[in-house]
Each structure stands twice: as C-alpha cells, then as structure tokens.
Amino acid sequence: PWIEAFAPATVSNLGPGFDCLGLALRGPGDRVRARRAEAPGVTIVKVEGDGGKLPRAADKNTAGVAVAELLRRHAPDAGVELEVHKGLPLGSGLGSSGASACAALVAADAALGLGLQPAQLVDLAREGERVACGAAHPDNVAPAILGGVVLIPQLDPLRLIALPSPADLWLAVYTPGCSVSTAEARAVLPAQVPLAATVQQASRLGLLVHALHCGDLSLLGEAIVDELVEPCRARLIPGYLDAKAACCEAGALACSISGSGPTTFALAASRGRAEALLAILEECFTLAGVPGTGLCDQV
Numbered sequence: 001p002w003i004e005a006f007a008p009a010t011v012s013n014l015g016p017g018f019d020c021l022g023l024a025l026r027g028p029g030d031r032v033r034a035r036r037a038e039a040p041g042v043t044i045v046k047v048e049g050d051g052g053k054l055p056r057a058a059d060k061n062t063a064g065v066a067v068a069e070l071l072r073r074h075a076p077d078a079g080v081e082l083e084v085h086k087g088l089p090l091g092s093g094l095g096s097s098g099a100s101a102c103a104a105l106v107a108a109d110a111a112l113g114l115g116l117q118p119a120q121l122v123d124l125a126r127e128g129e130r131v132a133c134g135a136a137h138p139d140n141v142a143p144a145i146l147g148g149v150v151l152i153p154q155l156d157p158l159r160l161i162a163l164p165s166p167a168d169l170w171l172a173v174y175t176p177g178c179s180v181s182t183a184e185a186r187a188v189l190p191a192q193v194p195l196a197a198t199v200q201q202a203s204r205l206g207l208l209v210h211a212l213h214c215g216d217l218s219l220l221g222e223a224i225v226d227e228l229v230e231p232c233r234a235r236l237i238p239g240y241l242d243a244k245a246a247c248c249e250a251g252a253l254a255c256s257i258s259g260s261g262p263t264t265f266a267l268a269a270s271r272g273r274a275e276a277l278l279a280i281l282e283e284c285f286t287l288a289g290v291p292g293t294g295l296c297d298q299v
C-alpha cells in the first residue's frame, strides 16, 4: 500500500541563526507517497506541482537522494517507489527541497516499517540538501521533521533542540516572483567574517533563545537582526530593503529573509497585524516588479 507523508514549509536562519535555527509553518508543504517495491533502490514514479522543473532521476532529486541514503544505511536490499506532490515553490527560501526529502523519508520509513528516530531522519534529509545546494545544512529539515522552532547546536553527531513556540506569534510570509537558488545565495557569502560582527551575531542568537523561553515577543523581535549574512544577500532580492524598511516603520517585531530567500518574513503579535504587514510586503514587492504570493501563518 502507498503511505503518504506531509512536510511543512520552514523559515530558516531567523535572523542570527544562520544554518542552525529554523521553524516550521503550519499551512503549506509538500506531500510524498511511498511504497515498497520489488526492485531494489529508489524509483520516482511521479512528480507533480513543480511545473516540470525538478529532476525525475532519483539520484538528482532531493527526495530520491534522501531515501537512497536511508536504504544504504538502514535497508540495503529494499526497494521503494515515490510519488512527489510539490506544494511549495522551488528556489523560494521556504525549505522546498528539504520538505520533499523529509516527507519522502517519513513515508519510506513507514512503508518499510523501520521506525527511525527523528534525528536519524533529519540526518538523512541533510543528504538531500547536499545535492540541492552543495551544503548539507540542517536548518530547514530539522524543523520540517520535528515541527516548531528547532536549534541545531551540533552536526556530528547531530543534536536537535526543540525550543518553545510562542502561541501568539504570527508571521507574514511573502514570496516575491523571482527565484534565488540557495547555491547562488551561499556563493555570495564571505568565507571569513569580522570578530566584532560575530560576537554581535552570537549575542543576538543567545537573546533569541532567551526570548523564546520567556515568550517575550518584543525581545524576540530585537534578536532577529542579521548583520552577517543578510547584507550580502539583500541585493539578490529586488525591493527587499524597501520592503523591510516599510515593515519596520509599520511596527513589525522583525523582518528578515527566510532561509536563502527571496521569501521575506515579518513578525507580529496578532493575526490582524500580520495581515497588515503582508499587505505592505505585497505592495513593496509589486512596486519592485516582482509580485508574488504570501500568507499569514503561525509556528
């Protein structure tokens, strides 16, 4: 029988947490169906919702790569067929590549009756990220598997820390109509950064964790500032700096790039305020010539 799994969109980095912090949204995501097959290895039998853009070959598709790694590590003689139903836009900064890998792993794990632990699934999903962008960053796939807000303090061995999710936190999430590949958005980053900026970033990440534990949304907003990565990437997103300035002027708790962009998120303490911020994001990105789509959601 086919087993279906869902993995949500994720907002990673969250300001100061480059490559080590992310959260899962509630609404949008990818669905993958898996079933046991006679022939060993992974076969992708269908991909829908990607406009024909994703590779169908299992060794090039993030879902296929992740499940191939699952077989290699945990079920070397088994075979799995996958059907991938994309709900998330590609190259958007919403963890689209990671969501397909995570949904595929959860479905394949169930189809094969393996009962792997969440951290094992996250570690496997990182292999999908490696083919997607050249770096096995965990900050989309960890929250996609665990839900909520997740900190990844260590890669080897992988450690995942589920942080508290403030119940009254709302995100306005807008995906402008331009695509930024994660590989490209990583290529613009410097290999080395100044010590003083690194100290700032570390102190903000500490503040962010503290704010989540206190449930203090205005402290959280103060913490979501990224002076290391965002300045390098802002120019890849037409209209981003104006949109951010307009959101901050309108009282957003914070505004930053989701993952490697171009999706931009702004934080608010109520649905109504998030909707007002979404309208501002829409207006700014439309003015910049990259109208797209957006939504308001919670962690």
Ligand code: HSE
Binding pocket: 012, 013, 018, 019, 020, 093, 094, 095, 137, 139, 140, 182, 185, 186, 258, 259, 260, 261
């Ligand atoms: N942490 C990664 C990056 C996320 O910013 O490149 C990619 O979605």
